[in-house]
Amino acid sequence: MLNKHNIRQLRWGLWVCFTLFITASCSSNNLVKSTHVASTAKPIVGAQQFDTYLPLLTNKRVALVVNQSALIETDIENPHTTAKPNRVHLLDALLQQGVNVRAVMSPEHGFRGNKGAGEKVESAVDSKTGLPIYSLYGKTKKPTAEMLRGIDTLVFDIQDVGVRFYTYLSTLHYVLEAAHEHNIDVIVLDRPNPNGRFVDGPVLESPFSSFVGMHPIPVLHGMTLGELAQMMLGEQWVKVSTRSTSSLTVVPVKHYSRYQMYSLPVAPSPNLPNDEAIRLYPTLCFFEGTDVSVGRGTHYPFQLIGHPSVPLGKAKVPVTANNAAPFPKHNNTLLNAHILINANDTQTAPLIEGLDIAFLVNTYHHFITSNRADDTFFTRPDFFDKLAGTNTFRMMIEEGKTPREIRESWQEKVAIFKQKRKPYLLYPE
Template identity: 35%
Template sequence: MRHFRRQTLLAAPLLCLTAALPFRAHAQGRVVPGLEVLLTEQKSLIEGKRVGLITNHSGVDRRMRHAIDLIANTPGIRLAAIFAPEHGLRGAIEGGDEVADARDERSGVPVYSLYGKTQRPTAEMLRDIDVLVFDIQDAGVRFYTYISTLGECMEAAAARGIPFVVLDRPNPLAGVRVEGRMIDLVRFRSFVGAYPLPIRYGLTIGELAGFIKDGMKQDLMLTVVKMKNYRRRFWYDQTGLQWIAPSPNHPSLASATVYPGMCLFEGTNLSEGRGTTQPFEMIGAPWLDGVKLAQELAALKLEGVLFRPASFTPSFSKHQGVACHGIQVHVADRNRFQPVRVALHILSVIRRNYPEHFRWRESSMDRLAGSDDVRLAIDRNTPVDQILASWEDDLRKFDAARRRYFLYR
């Protein structure tokens, strides 16, 4: 997720063929997303109101019926506006490309971009809105911009006294572990780092909304519609929900699992696998020796991960059309795998072995890491364990603080 360039928002209808079917109970133990709970048990939150819906392609129920269609076709509710985040309403726009305003073809409802001329709903956009509803699948990572969109929309709602409803969805990485440096907001606040969080924060989007609310200066009428049957130990593939890539370069849970660490390679001159079928699982460059790198990393005996030499040619992004050599990261035990630790070890080895070729994209790296001290420590050849140890106290404090916002056991 990067700075934007202008693209057109595709607002083709998102209606599913099953949109007219009624809700029915599914197998016990399967997670029921907040969207379904809203429409079956908490409809009073939006009944008789003009709804502004913040969503994208991921806002579906278990039968792939989209929130736009479900809300627009519910009697007594008026869908008045749709708001789209980075990647657009359909999730097809590449990271960093600006999203344009449009109109939903089927419903005729205006679609306002929150990743273009503005990142916060304006007063004009909210003029006819009685309640804002947020329904987007997040990635569980600080630099994923959907959480910044969440916060901006909460601020806009608070400023106008509009109730705000979050339809909760799973944290795909489970809600147990926290990882990474706490961001230095004084120096490195940005749209990929807007709140006092580590890289992996271990909260659902609804729990995170409660955390963000407590840091706001204005009062907000916040309601989180909880999921049913969710447990925070669940990885996404344990929820019974179908995986929908939340953005173009999150095609699978495998890529999402490594993303908290491997996204740091966006801050270097190496390819992070964009333009391949396995973004973030593979990294490389034309000048890298993948065999040697895999051997050196294997010798570190890092928990829960294996490394394989890999070659690939990106179809876009860094090194487009040029053969790259590097590694693929294979997660052998995701409950022991620590993506940030692993990424720092890879960066450290490459920085040490290829000083004539390796380059930082300093601004990008520092925003993603949360500070420049990570980059500077690697430049000084500081042991990775020492870098990680410098974060431990702050992580312990955050881990204790986040538990106040838990909605699930």
């Protein structure tokens, strides 16, 4: 005999199957159509192309804007690892090449990439090189005159994940703005976008601009940071004086197509530890504005959804398993979790990818029908709206609109964006 609990679990099981069906039938709208065939050659990131950009650094005083992701494969001996291929940090490689590096600037998560989301990042001195490391996260998000004193060229090399609310894009914005204010040249060493085949999501509206979204682009924009740097300047999203002598140089990735799968050699931030988390991130990050955990503080950050009282899944996951999140949601509480990856087979794709509206909508409905009346799903509605770049997305979910209706609400603006970005693309559509 079925009781209320069993009925709810049955509904949830049916919802999982329904969500996967909807995803398969509707999410094709996320993909940019192309007849371009990706090269079988391995992508060569901008930082690895010394012959292209080292001449631009001759007799220049250089500052790097980097974190732990600024790695290159090289024949230069790395005393810290015996791993093959040999990966060396850009800072070490440039110093070995005799480049006059004067300072390092780091984004959210710090130079070593070991700070949690939103965690304060202090300026410091690199113990290995003695160079000053200036934080561009916290009170100071834009390079100051003091940081830039005596600098001729800024070199930017940070791995992005292709999602508007991932804050490295905002850091790039402020770097370009400061460079133009102080007549400093900028070189962006481009890297692949692991979510590059998707262009989807609401286009940001200016009232919802913040550090987690500064530009009128979709949540999934399908561009690299090098392409976006060109677009930010070309569309005048960055304040530029007509008297500025600053120049932008982008070193593109060789042998790269935005449609090929690209596995990152190092985690771009503490809570995106693997390819699966990066592919789930565009959808799961929206739960940061809700009462649902995305696994921060567990062994599966951005690879599950969970809640202490709502039966989102059968797995029981503690929220005290790692130190990557200093203040995880529902800390020290066991979660009823739905793990979205195959923990025994990391080669298998996660259950969802891109921006899965059906997953968000159905989780919302399951939450409000399964939970106590005094528990709220959108616990941080203002933050959810900042992530979305609009309040329309949240309101349509609350109004009971279907995933298809929600996606249709931004299709016209996404189509306009696709046309607007064309002059700035470095890789075939």
